[in-house]
Every structure is written in C-alpha cells, then in structure tokens.
Amino acid sequence: MPELLLHFAVPFSISAPIVGVRRATVVGVIGMLPDVDVLLHVHRSMTHSLIILTVLSLLPLYVAYFKLNEKQLAPLSFFSLTIHPIMDMFQTYTPILYPFSNYSFQVNIRGGALISQSVVPYVQFQITSTQTNFQKFLLMDAPMFTSEGFVVSLLLIATPVIFSFLRKS
Numbered sequence: 001m002p003e004l005l006l007h008f009a010v011p012f013s014i015s016a017p018i019v020g021v022r023r024a025t026v027v028g029v030i031g032m033l034p035d036v037d038v039l040l041h042v043h044r045s046m047t048h049s050l051i052i053l054t055v056l057s058l059l060p061l062y063v064a065y066f067k068l069n070e071k072q073l074a075p076l077s078f079f080s081l082t083i084h085p086i087m088d089m090f091q092t093y094t095p096i097l098y099p100f101s102n103y104s105f106q107v108n109i110r111g112g113a114l115i116s117q118s119v120v121p122y123v124q125f126q127i128t129s130t131q132t133n134f135q136k137f138l139l140m141d142a143p144m145f146t147s148e149g150f151v152v153s154l155l156l157i158a159t160p161v162i163f164s165f166l167r168k169s
Contacts, residue, residue, distance in 0.1 A: 002087040005145040007031045009153035010087070011080035016160030019072050024160065027073065031080035041136045048085040049098040057081055095132045103129040 012028035019027070034053065037045040046052050057078055064074035088094045093104035106128050114120040145153060 002084070002091050003143055003145045003149040003153075004032055004035060005153040006149050006156075007035065007084050007087065009156040011076070011083060013156035013160055015076040015080070016164070019076060021161055021164045023073055024076075027076045027080045030077045031084055033081060034084045038140060038142065041138070041140075042134050043137065043140060043142070044085075044088060044092070044094050044104070045134045046095070046098060048088060048094050048096065050082055050085060050096045051098065051100055053081050053085070093128075093130050093132075095134075098132055102132050104132045105129050 008028040008031055011031040012024045015027040016024035018024075034047040035043070037043055037047040061074050061078050064070040064077065068074075085094050085096050089096060089105055090107050090109070093106045095101075095104040097103070097105070108126045108128070109123070111121070111123045114122065143149075
C-alpha cells in the first residue's frame with residue numbers, strides 16, 4: 001500500500017474538503033517527505049520514526065499554527081507527515097519508535113470468510129518486530145505506484161478535484 005503516490009493521495013483526499021485542493025496539494029507533498037531518506041541510500045530510516053518526525057516538526061508546526069495563523073493547514077500537515085510511517089508499517093518493518101526502541105515493527109491484518117454450510121468470518125491480526133538496521137543500499141527499484149495503488153490514488157485525488165470543480169461551476 002505505501003507507494004509514493006499513495007503517500008500523497010491519502011492526506012490530499014482527507015485535507016482537500018477542509019482546506020481546498022491547492023492547499024491540500026501542499027499537505028500531500030508533506031506526506032511524501034519521510035521518503036527523502038532514499039536520497040541518502042537508506043530507506044525507512046530515522047525519517048520514518050514518529051518520535052523524530054514529531055520533534056523535527058514542532059518548530060514548523062508552531063510557526064504555521066501561531067505565526068502564520070494556519071489553524072487548519074498546520075495540523076493536517078502534521079497528520080500527513082506522521083501517517084506516512086504508519087502506512088509503511090502495514091507493508092514492512094518500520095522504525096516508528098526509534099530512538100526509544102531499536103526495533104522496527106510491522107502490522108499484518110487479514111480478513112476473510114470460510115464458506116461451506118455456513119459463513120464464518122475471521123480476522124487475523126499480528127504485530128511483529130525485528131532489530132532496526134539502517135543499511136545503505138546500492139540500488140533500489142522503488143515503484144512510484146503499482147496498478148492497484150495507481151487506481152486507488154487516482155480515485156482519491158480525482159474525487160475532491162472533481163467536487164471542487166463542480167462547486168465552482
């Protein structure tokens with residue numbers, strides 16, 4: 001799920017009805033910022049820690065909220081930034097509690113139904129962890145989107161854009 005395009009689309013679609021499409025674009029871009037660590041040839045590093053993201057965003061959040069009077073944009077941007085590692089945690093191990101914990105966590109949720117004489121629904125939930133290892137890579141083939149992610153992202157982005165256009169008409 002956490003492809004780069006989805007890291008933009010999810011916060012964009014949530015914030016667009018609140019702050020408008022233009023400002024939601026800023027919120028969506030902020031949602032992609034934790035992935036700047038790939039430029040340092042390390043992915044899902046300290047930039048994916050909720051602790052570090054919160055500390056690093058305190059000053060910009062304060063300035064945006066109190067000095068620039070962005071009472072809606074500031075908290076939406078903070079949400080956008082912090083939802084990124086949470087989304088990643090549903091795909092692979094993510095160091096969301098670093099430096100307080102040297103473990104990276106992954107959440108697996110699976111649901112379905114056994115169908116025979118009756119229908120028996122089930123949900124499986126598991127949190128696993130592994131030692132955090134910030135290791136440099138030489139080559140990374142990281143998709144901007146997959147087929148499924150593209151369709152979901154397109155729907156998430158197009159819906160508020162279309163409604164915004166229809167409201168103006």
